[in-house]
Amino acid sequence: MSAATRSSSPFSKMAVLGIVLVGFLAFISLLYFLSAGDTGDQRNDGAAHASATGLNGYAGFVRLLEKENYDVTLSRTPGGLETTDLLILTPSLYADGEEIGRILNNRDYLGPTIVILPKWFANRPPRNLPGESAGEFKEGWVQLGGATQLAWTSELPGVFEFEHQIETLEETEAPNWSGIETAGELPTKTVAYAEENELHQPLITDGAGHTLALSVLGEEGSEYYEDAHWTIFVVEPDLVNNYGLARSENAEAALALVREAGYGGEYESVTIDMTLQGFGGADNLLTLAFRPPFLAATLCLILAMLIIGWRAFLRFGPAAVSGPEIAFGKKRLVSNGAGLIVRAKRLGLLAEPYADLSARRLSHRLGLTRPEPEAIDAALAARLPDEEPYSLRADRLREAQSPTEILRAAQALRELEGKLAK
Known part of the structure; x- marks a missing residue:
């Protein structure tokens, strides 16, 4: 080597x-x-969530809360639903009412909750828009379709259940609203509201008396009424989404709802869930x-x-x-083969082949035609009468047990070959 x-x-x-x-x-x-x-930019997906910058999104609501010195966290893990902070849920149009109900029941003694219901179908702008029109759309913008009535609100458990309705006002009617010491106007005449329920307290209503935001009170004297944290449903999302926050009075209403849910401002940390929109x-x-x-x-x-x-x-x-x-050449091949035999401790296997090899070399030097032990002994006796016969040395090699005995017997045969070479 x-x-x-x-x-x-x-x-x-x-x-x-x-x-x-x-x-x-x-x-x-x-x-x-x-x-x-966060494994990619999914803000421009048409859904209504806290990272969406479209009309139906709540990115503006998040910025508004941050400007008001709230500590806002966007939760993308199910563990965020276990927070003791004020939790804001933004379920999708096709949410599972039973799942939302389990979350709300679990929140009874954890902390207050605001549920902002969805309303609009929304899509990304079409790709085949003319150049000038396409340039007017910013990243994250969406096109609003129609409003849809939610069926899963009637599947909510116990005190949370209510009927969700959609109404489009006449051209002469104004989409006004009032409540929580403020008043304003919705951005469209399509209004989402909840039917009256004696277990709920209306917080914001429109001109027709429809409930746009409500607080869940429960039955007076019940355990929920006495001990549970408050839960507020924002049935009309245009009060708090990017579309509605273009009006300052709607921004005031959004902050008022947060203060109301947080017991007058006791909660300074707000967690907005993203898992219900598929970000978890x-x-x-x-x-x-x-x-x-x-x-x-x-x-x-x-x-x-x-x-x-x-x-x-x-x-x-x-x-x-x-x-x-492993080097190349015959010498290296023989050396490696010998090393393998020594490492495997099979030296005894070489005794018989070495004795036969020595017999062939001796017969060649003595001029014999066949390497027979008797003929080799007779020829050696005539040429070297004082040397020990070949057959005795070969038998001693075959009968050797330890490596030392084998080497000594083999050396004796090798010395005999050397004397014939002189």
């Missing part, structure tokens, strides 16, 4: 360090986005690795990786380059 040599590295230390740092930062970014559930996901293994009780093991693993990486980075000199492990 050839001696090891040193070859210069094709990369400098700074280049290797840069590659490692970029890879490490990319890995940390992957962990962050997976844990946050279960905890993944990478995220769990950075949470107790797995955090300790993860930190130890990272520390070990840093130590190994630093040791490799500061090693002495370039990497050693060695020759082939």
